[in-house]
Amino acid sequence: MSRDLSDLYQSLAADADEGGLAVPESVRRYADRRARVRAAGGVLAVALLVGGVVAGVQVGLPGQRNGLAPPATTPTPAVTGPTPAPSPTPSRPATSPTGAPSTPSTTATSAPPRTPTSIPDRAFFAPPAAYLKGEPTFTDGDPVPDLCGADLTDQVVQRRIRLILYNLKPNQPEDWTPYGSYYHTITIHRAGTAKDWMADLRRAVRDCPSQEIAPGLVSRQRLLDGGGYGEEAVLFEMRSPARTDSGEPASGERVQLVRAIRVGDVVTVLWERGWESSGSTDRDQFDDYSRRAGRAVEAWLG
Structure with missing residues (x-):
């Protein structure tokens, strides 16, 4: 070593x-x-x-300065097409001086029709000339028959009545006796009261189911379906024993029709009165004249 x-x-x-x-x-x-x-x-x-x-x-990433960036999400695919308009932001309701929310005012889309003050001739319908017995004339009277003394004259601004004499067949000779007659009445009621008048008319008919219209002659009243005329319509019949032109009893019954049609504050009435003491209302003609009367008032007010 x-x-x-x-x-x-x-x-x-x-x-x-x-x-x-x-x-x-x-x-x-x-x-x-x-x-x-x-x-x-x-x-x-x-x-x-x-x-x-x-x-x-x-x-x-300068936009994310505090803390960690949020986890990535699945990207939403782009949608082509018009961009929807943003929803309007609801405004806060206005408040009254006491602090309570005030009720928003509403704006009417159209002004209510003005109540007329006069009735021109053009407000009346024109019956077919071939069925007329002479020219219609203006007269005085009541728009509807007496119904057990009911008062139906309230709240009237103006009223005009036209008398129409007619034949049931066209082009009758001049000396031919008319088949019947109409009272065609147009009444302007004070604003908002025409509905009340129609209700009063219905009530008057219901409250007067029968009455004596001549010595020994009784009439029976009954409401019928008014039909689709104007804004509302009232139709009733007056039914009594038939009589001859001389007033003698005859077989069967005589039926007279009355129809009131309301358009706003205006009421037009057709009352078929017959001729003397005979003849009943022809329903087809009566309905046709009712349509003409309602349309004439609508055209006048429109």
Whole structure:
């Protein structure tokens, strides 16, 4: 063995005798501590790496300066076509001086029709000339027959009555006796009262189911379906025993019809009065004249 190697061994032995070798438990604790330190160092390195990435993202996205960016969402596909108009923002209701919400005012779409003050000739219908017995003439009288004394003259602004004499067949000779006659009445009622007059007429007919219209001659009144005329219509019949022109009893019954048609504050009435004491109302002609009368008033007011 060389001298240098021998000196080295002696020096090593001297150092061991002075400090002593570590026991196995100490060596194991030392190894565990080094492992924990290495693990902590690895976690710290990962944290530093993540922090750097986040900082880089924040620098790249200046609009997101506080906290992490929200998770990405699935992009919505673009839709082509017109962009819908934004919904109007509801306005707050106006308040009254007391603080309570005030009721919004409504604007009428159209003004109500003005109540007329006079009745022109054109407000009356024109019967077919071939059935007329002379020209219609204006007269005085009542718009409807007496109904047990009922008062039906209230709230009238103006009234005109036209008398129509007619033949049931066209183009009759001049000396031919008329088949019957009509009272065609047009009445302007005060604003809002024409409905009341129609209701009063219905009530008067119901309250007068029968009455004596001549000595020994009784008439029976009955409401019928008014039909689709104007804004509303009242139709009733007066039924009595038939008589001859001389007033003698005859077989069967005589039926007279009366129809009132309301258009706004105007009421037009057709009262078929017959001729003398004979003849009943022809229903087809009566309905035709009722349509003509209603349309004439509508054209006048329109």
